[in-house]
Amino acid sequence: MSERSYKTDALVLYSRNLGEADRLITLLAWERGKITAVARGARKVKSKLAAGVDLFTYGQYQFHRGRTLDLITGQEVKEHFAAFREDATLYPYGLFLSEITDRLIRSEEPCPEPCALLLEGWRLLCDETLPDRMLLCRAFELKMMELAGFCPYLQGCLQCGTPEAFFFSPRQGGLFCSQCAGGDTIKLSAGTVALARRLLEAPLDQVRLLRGFDLQRRELAASAAAFRRYHLDIGELRSLQLLRSMNLLP
Numbered sequence: 001m002s003e004r005s006y007k008t009d010a011l012v013l014y015s016r017n018l019g020e021a022d023r024l025i026t027l028l029a030w031e032r033g034k035i036t037a038v039a040r041g042a043r044k045v046k047s048k049l050a051a052g053v054d055l056f057t058y059g060q061y062q063f064h065r066g067r068t069l070d071l072i073t074g075q076e077v078k079e080h081f082a083a084f085r086e087d088a089t090l091y092p093y094g095l096f097l098s099e100i101t102d103r104l105i106r107s108e109e110p111c112p113e114p115c116a117l118l119l120e121g122w123r124l125l126c127d128e129t130l131p132d133r134m135l136l137c138r139a140f141e142l143k144m145m146e147l148a149g150f151c152p153y154l155q156g157c158l159q160c161g162t163p164e165a166f167f168f169s170p171r172q173g174g175l176f177c178s179q180c181a182g183g184d185t186i187k188l189s190a191g192t193v194a195l196a197r198r199l200l201e202a203p204l205d206q207v208r209l210l211r212g213f214d215l216q217r218r219e220l221a222a223s224a225a226a227f228r229r230y231h232l233d234i235g236e237l238r239s240l241q242l243l244r245s246m247n248l249l250p
């Protein structure tokens with residue numbers, strides 16, 4: 001392989017049409033971080049690249065370094081995650097994982113842990129026995145924020161350390177107790193704080209064993225949205241708009 005070529009495992013985060021027959025795709029690559037690349041002719045029926053350029057694809061890709069954008073020159077699809085494209089109610093959850101990853105992981109450094117987390121998240125969502133897709137999304141978001149170094153502090157009061165801390169400050173990125181809480185906090189129930197801690201700490205597949213009551217689900221959604229807006233400068237995500245339009249949000 002020449003110096004201008006490289007190969008890596010990667011996940012397709014975004015895929016859109018470009019010109020007459022090309023696709024422009026954004027990938028998260030184990031060894032390269034985020035890559036935006038062109039798949040020339042990928043929309044032609046006979047293209048050998050057609051199978052690997054869809055959103056939610058996991059594969060090994062070969063690239064040729066271009067002056068502005070890299071070109072995809074070869075690929076081997078490992079998992080296609082067709083369920084996301086076939087099931088309209090599943091699609092926005094998979095998209096949520098992609099969008100959160102895209103916003104949080106921006107570097108071109110190797111990122112094996114975020115890649116592994118996203119791959120596991122997609123696999124769990126596609127498993128029909130998963131009891132609560134939204135809870136999986138919440139756990140995933142917390143874990144990806146932790147990997148990116150943006151995770152809110154959930155262990156106790158940011159000021160005095162007591163674990164009895166149920167006031168969440170999106171601005172300060174953590175919890176406060178009733179004594180230390182300022183005016184810009186969201187009051188959470190004890191159950192919501194306990195659930196958030198479990199979602200962050202337990203391995204992702206343990207989400208199967210967790211349940212959230214309606215109140216906890218609503219409080220988690222409101223806190224996550226406020227935190228995202230404040231720290232990540234993320235407005236409403238396309239995935240959440242879709243879930244809202246389907247009445248699937250808590």
Ligand SMILES: [Zn+2]
Pocket residue numbers: 157158159160161162176177178179180181
């Ligand atoms: Zn305190």
